Amino acid sequence: MIRDTFDRVHNYLRISLTDRCNMRCFYCMPNEHYDFSPFSKLMQGDEIEKLAKIFVTLGVNKIRLTGGEPLIRKDAADIILRLSKLPVKLTLTTNGSRVYEYIEVFKQAHINSLNISLDTLQADKFNHITRRNDFALVRENIQLLLKENFHVKVNVVVMKEFNDDEINDFIEWTRDTPIHVRFIEFMPFNGNLWTSNKVITWKQMMERIEQKYKVHRLQDEKHDTAKKYNIEGHAGTFAFITTMSTPFCGDCNRMRLTADGKMKNCLFSNSETDLLTALRNGEDIVPLIYKSVYHKAEKLGGQFEPNFENLNPEDIANRSMITIGG
Ligand code: SAM
Ligand code: SF4
Numbered sequence: 173m174i175r176d177t178f179d180r181v182h183n184y185l186r187i188s189l190t191d192r193c194n195m196r197c198f199y200c201m202p203n204e205h206y207d208f209s210p211f212s213k214l215m216q217g218d219e220i221e222k223l224a225k226i227f228v229t230l231g232v233n234k235i236r237l238t239g240g241e242p243l244i245r246k247d248a249a250d251i252i253l254r255l256s257k258l259p260v261k262l263t264l265t266t267n268g269s270r271v272y273e274y275i276e277v278f279k280q281a282h283i284n285s286l287n288i289s290l291d292t293l294q295a296d297k298f299n300h301i302t303r304r305n306d307f308a309l310v311r312e313n314i315q316l317l318l319k320e321n322f323h324v325k326v327n328v329v330v331m332k333e334f335n336d337d338e339i340n341d342f343i344e345w346t347r348d349t350p351i352h353v354r355f356i357e358f359m360p361f362n363g364n365l366w367t368s369n370k371v372i373t374w375k376q377m378m379e380r381i382e383q384k385y386k387v388h389r390l391q392d393e394k395h396d397t398a399k400k401y402n403i404e405g406h407a408g409t410f411a412f413i414t415t416m417s418t419p420f421c422g423d424c425n426r427m428r429l430t431a432d433g434k435m436k437n438c439l440f441s442n443s444e445t446d447l448l449t450a451l452r453n454g455e456d457i458v459p460l461i462y463k464s465v466y467h468k469a470e471k472l473g474g475q476f477e478p479n480f481e482n483l484n485p486e487d488i489a490n491r492s493m494i495t496i497g498g
Contacts, residue, residue, distance in 0.1 A: 174230050174427070175465070191208055194244050202492050219452075324351050
């Protein structure tokens with residue numbers, strides 16, 4: 173068991189497969205020129221498998237693959253199939269653009285639930301956010317997953333006066349479609365143009381929804397980061413990821429491995445532990461994992477407080493989201 177000083181058991185590992193992406197979401201990638209890591213600096217397939225196995229011996233029972241865009245990595249299918257042999261619940265977060273190529277791989281790997289990012293239901297806004305033209309493709313891939321009986325969670329980063337006018341359009345989508353929409357409070361990362369006045373909190377989102385619908389609270393699962401709800405008679409459900417206004421750190425069980433093999437004990441931690449170099453040098457990485465989690469801060473990487481209104485993003489030392497793995 174990997175336990176921190178606040179007695180939180182850590183059994184969930186998120187592995188970033190790459191810091192590259194075929195989209196350019198402005199809230200995720202720095203605006204300025206950005207150099208992707210060369211392939212040799214990234215964890216190779218066998219190294220990912222070795223590291224994952226070590227985490228599993230320490231009690232990890234859930235692994236999420238993320239990125240960058242995990243499915244653009246050429247050996248993504250091989251990595252997914254290798255990890256599917258481990259005794260873990262395997263899942264992934266994707267921008268949805270390549271999903272159609274992987275349906276059989278997901279089935280073979282017993283992946284039955286995926287998170288797909290889609291921040292708008294309007295094609296022109298999608299192009300503006302992602303700087304790519306793949307709106308129809310992503311929508312088609314979501315339909316394909318539903319047709320193939322996958323559970324689809326749609327991640328929506330909500331930004332004030334940008335896409336907050338679409339909250340109820342997403343709720344309307346749940347009327348006949350069995351999707352689970354997750355509204356995410358906009359978070360600050362290196363170079364992502366975050367300002368506190370662009371955050372719309374879950375309570376503000378809920379007010380908009382309650383003006384139009386009768387909302388029911390659903391039971392959250394243990395360690396769930398989201399507060400779950402549905403609307404009577406709707407096929408789908410929805411939730412809020414409330415990192416900025418109401419952090420859920422008290423129950424945190426998550427650790428992260430960046431694509432270049434650095435362990436982060438929190439999305440907002442400013443320290444990293446280089447597991448890949450240690451692995452390549454033949455060192456024992458178990459003590460490094462324990463040490464990293466031992467130093468985990470109580471909340472938000474020890475970098476800021478939930479009263480984000482006065483937060484200056486320049487004061488947070490972190491990578492950009494695309495290089496951490498969301
Ligand atoms: N490329 C994949 C995708 O877009 O789903 C996986 C990686 S992406 C970094 C993982 C998740 O992080 C996505 O759902 C994305 O919307 C979310 N994300 C990125 N930047 C964010 C931010 N500044 N605030 C909140 N969520 C963010
Ligand atoms: Fe790429 Fe996902 Fe980041 Fe968008 S959110 S740039 S799709 S990694």
